[in-house]
Amino acid sequence: MLADEAATAALGAALAPLLGPGLSIHLCGPLGAGKTTLVRALLRTLGERGRVRSPTFTLVEPYRAGGLELAHLDLYRFENAAEWGEAGFDEYLGGDTVSLIEWPDRAAPLLPLPDLRIDIAVEGDSRRATIAACSARGDALLAALQARGAGTESPS
Ligand SMILES: Nc1ncnc2c1ncn2[C@@H]1O[C@H](COP(=O)(O)OP(=O)(O)O)[C@@H](O)[C@H]1O
Numbered sequence: 019m020l021a022d023e024a025a026t027a028a029l030g031a032a033l034a035p036l037l038g039p040g041l042s043i044h045l046c047g048p049l050g051a052g053k054t055t056l057v058r059a060l061l062r063t064l065g066e067r068g069r070v071r072s073p074t075f076t077l078v079e080p081y082r083a084g085g086l087e088l089a090h091l092d093l094y095r096f097e098n099a100a101e102w103g104e105a106g107f108d109e110y111l112g113g114d115t116v117s118l119i120e121w122p123d124r125a126a127p128l129l130p131l132p133d134l135r136i137d138i139a140v141e142g143d144s145r146r147a148t149i150a151a152c153s154a155r156g157d158a159l160l161a162a163l164q165a166r167g168a169g170t171e172s173p174s
């Protein structure tokens with residue numbers, strides 16, 4: 019359970035030091051769930067000092083932080099999956115770039131499985147994050163995250 023915005027940010031911060039080149043993370047959940055909030059905290063923790071804006075309109079915001087190249091994508095405005103190819107976004111996959119993709123379902127049949135999928139559900143004022151690993155790397159990342167006590171259910 020992510021009780022408030024700070025808890026969502028803490029999950030992003032906990033993820034940051036566990037990232038490595040080429041990792042892909044999908045962020046799912048409705049508008050206002052906190053996907054961008056999580057990515058912003060992640061980038062801040064990696065040392066990004068500039069403005070971290072939502073890529074809602076630009077579709078992609080690139081970063082270089084913490085020794086990594088990252089691409090924060092938001093596919094909300096895609097009307098069909100083919101726009102993924104038209105936008106040339108394959109360049110962010112399969113290389114060293116860490117891809118953080120909001121609304122990946124908008125490009126569903128064209129997107130390979132990520133390493134990690136984070137689903138954020140809105141429950142009143144709080145949020146519930148469900149984190150699933152979809153690769154061996156994702157398994158290791160999720161185990162490390164849980165060892166840090168992040169992304170797991172708190173007992174209270
Ligand atoms: N537990 C929470 N986690 C994240 N954001 C929250 C939470 N509770 C309230 N909020 C608010 O919800 C909004 C989330 O916005 P944003 O991160 O842009 O969502 P998304 O990218 O999923 O559309 C922010 O205005 C934030 O203040």
Ligand SMILES: [Mg+2]
Pocket residue numbers: 053054055072092120
């Ligand atoms: Mg967003």
